[in-house]
Amino acid sequence: xxxxxxxxxxxxxxxxxxxxxxxxxxxxxxxxxxxxxxxxxxxxxxxxxxxxxxxxxxxxxxxxxxxxxxxxxxxxxxxxxxxxxxxxxxxxxxxxxxxxxxxxxxxxxxxxxxxxxxxxxxxxxxxxxxxxxxxxxxxxxxxxxxxxxxxxxxxxxxxxxxxxxxxxxxxxxxxxxxxxxxxxxxxxxxxxxxxxxxxxxxxxxxxxxxxxxxxxxxxxxxxxxxxxxxxxxxxxxxxxxxxxxxxxxxxxxxxxxxxxxxxxxxxx
Amino acid sequence: xxxxxxxxxxxxxxxxxxxxxxxxxxxxxxxxxxxxxxxxxxxxxxxxxxxxxxxxxxxxxxxxxxxxxxxxxxxxxxxxxxxxxxxxxxxxxxxxxxxxxxxxxxxxxxxxxxxxxxxxxxxxxxxxxxxxxxxxxxxxxxxxxxxxxxxxxxxxxxxxxxxxxxxxxxxxxxxxxxxxxxxxxxxxxxxxxxxxxxxxxxxxxxxxxxxxxxxxxxxxxxxxxxxxxxxxxxxxxxxxxxxxxxxxxxxxxxxxxxxxxxxxxxxxxxxxxxxxxxxxxxxxxxxxxxxxxxxxxxxxxxxxxxxxxx
Numbered sequence: 406x407x408x409x410x411x412x413x414x415x416x417x418x419x420x421x422x423x424x425x426x427x428x429x430x431x432x433x434x435x436x437x438x439x440x441x442x443x444x445x446x447x448x449x450x451x452x453x454x455x456x457x458x459x460x461x462x463x464x465x466x467x468x469x470x471x472x473x474x475x476x477x478x479x480x481x482x483x484x485x486x487x488x489x490x491x492x493x494x495x496x497x498x499x500x501x502x503x504x505x506x507x508x509x510x511x512x513x514x515x516x517x518x519x520x521x522x523x524x525x526x527x528x529x530x531x532x533x534x535x536x537x538x539x540x541x542x543x544x545x546x547x548x549x550x551x552x553x554x555x556x557x558x559x560x561x562x563x564x565x566x567x568x569x570x571x572x573x574x575x576x577x578x579x580x581x582x583x584x585x586x587x588x589x590x591x592x593x594x595x596x597x598x599x600x601x602x603x604x605x606x607x608x609x610x611x612x613x614x615x616x617x618x619x620x621x622x623x624x625x626x627x628x629x630x631x632x633x634x635x636x637x638x639x640x641x642x643x644x645x646x647x648x649x650x651x652x653x654x655x656x657x658x659x660x661x662x663x664x665x666x667x668x669x670x671x672x673x
Numbered sequence: 674x675x676x677x678x679x680x681x682x683x684x685x686x687x688x689x690x691x692x693x694x695x696x697x698x699x700x701x702x703x704x705x706x707x708x709x710x711x712x713x714x715x716x717x718x719x720x721x722x723x724x725x726x727x728x729x730x731x732x733x734x735x736x737x738x739x740x741x742x743x744x745x746x747x748x749x750x751x752x753x754x755x756x757x758x759x760x761x762x763x764x765x766x767x768x769x770x771x772x773x774x775x776x777x778x779x780x781x782x783x784x785x786x787x788x789x790x791x792x793x794x795x796x797x798x799x800x801x802x803x804x805x806x807x808x809x810x811x812x813x814x815x816x817x818x819x820x821x822x823x824x825x826x827x828x829x830x831x832x833x834x835x836x837x838x839x840x841x842x843x844x845x846x847x848x849x850x851x852x853x854x855x856x857x858x859x860x861x862x863x864x865x866x867x868x869x870x871x872x873x874x875x876x877x878x879x880x881x882x883x884x885x886x887x888x889x890x891x892x893x894x895x896x897x898x899x900x901x902x903x904x905x906x907x908x909x910x911x912x913x914x915x916x917x918x919x920x921x922x923x924x925x926x927x928x929x930x931x932x933x934x935x936x937x938x939x940x941x942x943x944x945x946x947x948x949x950x951x952x953x954x955x956x957x958x959x960x961x962x963x964x965x966x967x968x969x970x971x972x973x974x975x976x977x978x979x980x981x982x983x
Binding site: 415416417418419420427431434447448449450451452454455458459460461476480481484548 | 688689690746749753754760762763764765788792793796817819820877878880881882885931932933934
């Protein structure tokens with residue numbers, strides 16, 4: 406028997422943070438590719454501490470629904486799960502073989518998803534996009550220098566795609582801070598895409614409030630200082646992320662039927 | 674018990690089938706009345722068939738319930754929000770909403786549904802009965818915290834005890850704390866009496882809500898304190914909290930702060946902690962002496978009959 410465990414951050418304050426984890430898990434459960442699919446979180450129940458007690462399978466694939474190989478995926482998750490090391494790692498304990506994979510955020514399709522989010526939100530023509538700026542917002546942290554690596558890589562890939570005139574990177578908890586990046590950009594139209602896995606306190610409250618933008622519940626667009634600023638939903642809520650979760654498990658050795666695909670019902 | 678990585682998180686390796694069977698047998702043995710597990714009623718409705726409802730919905734007509742389904746995974750939506758639409762980060766908070774029934778479940782679906790209503794609780798209940806529950810004491814939990822939570826290890830044992838009383842009492846969480854400060858330092862919590870329902874669900878280690886709350890408590894405990902006649906030694910933030918609670922109570926907005934919003938003065942756990950602090954201070958300083966007559970500002974030099982203040 407094989408089980409899939411999807412790990413999310415979760416939140417003490419709102420349900421949006423765990424919603425994509427549950428949605429992707431439900432979509433994968435519906436494929437029948439795993440005997441068991443279970444969710445667990447850092448800030449909600451079920452907690453990471455008890456998740457191996459929630460699955461019966463002896464072959465367990467653990468996929469973090471996180472963006473970066475950073476503080477959470479390299480330190481907190483292995484510690485809380487009692488794993489032998491950061492991903493990719495294989496730990497044998499409790500009569501189980503536990504395969505810990507890299508997070509979804511470092512997957513090669515992320516730049517494409519961010520560009521799709523930006524285009525969907527702003528609805529610009531090709532010419533307008535070439536004159537517009539794109540800011541990819543990462544959480545960042547001073548605690549782990551690896552955390553920002555994927556954000557910069559994806560920004561570079563999005564820039565190389567040549568769709569937007571300028572692509573920049575801004576962070577919440579490290580330099581360059583997103584507010585400063587936004588100030589410094591000269592384009593009249595700017596699209597902000599949070600490279601986050603879920604809606605939550607940051608995407609719905611702190612980012613728009615700190616930048617003086619409309620909260621997403623009000624409008625994705627803000628006219629400010631003669632500029633039009635579009636603020637997109639985070640990439641992690643795309644249904645296609647479930648497919649990446651499956652791919653991560655397959656890379657770690659999960660036996661998945663050829664052509665297994667996640668249905669469109671996976672919408673978050 | 675050890676917190677060594679190889680046994681971390683293990684209560685009953687491979688023990689789900691045994692626990693699942695024990696749960697079904699426990700319900701079967703109860704006959705038509707079923708069993709109350711925390712806030713839900715587990716009913717046997719036929720041979721190997723089960724139903725789950727909120728315990729307070731036991732006698733309601735099934736037609737009057739808003740959600741009736743045989744999909745065990747629907748339990749996760751039931752458990753996600755309170756009846757007021759508030760997020761429930763802690764599934765054992767005593768605020769499970771009513772108005773639903775999970776019906777026609779086999780023993781496996783019963784287990785799944787219960788595990789989404791109350792994650793790991795049936796397993797911990799069974800582990801407690803079987804004597805296999807692995808407890809991780811506070812010092813071990815605190816020692817492994819890092820980043821913004823690393824400082825919680827600085828809480829002294831008597832503060833940990835008050836933090837548990839504020840954060841883990843039946844009024845806010847239905848599990849019963851099974852861990853101590855460490856093996857040699859018991860928490861010595863006052864008894865809370867009978868558990869809610871018929872199953873004791875132990876808490877094997879401090880959860881993330883507790884760790885987050887402990888961090889807030891550390892901030893309060895480290896603040897300089899002022900001696901206030903009649904109240905005791907309180908920090909500036911505690912004094913402000915008294916004011917904010919009175920204001921919110923007067924405005925009828927007490928209870929509006931979110932369960933996990935520990936920065937809010939009117940957060941339920943924050944208020945519970947303040948109540949414990951005030952009670953402790955009162956025990957230390959006692960009552961203020963009764964005022965001596967005559968009252969301040971009274972032109973009469975001696976107490977008189979007919980004084981409007983007496």
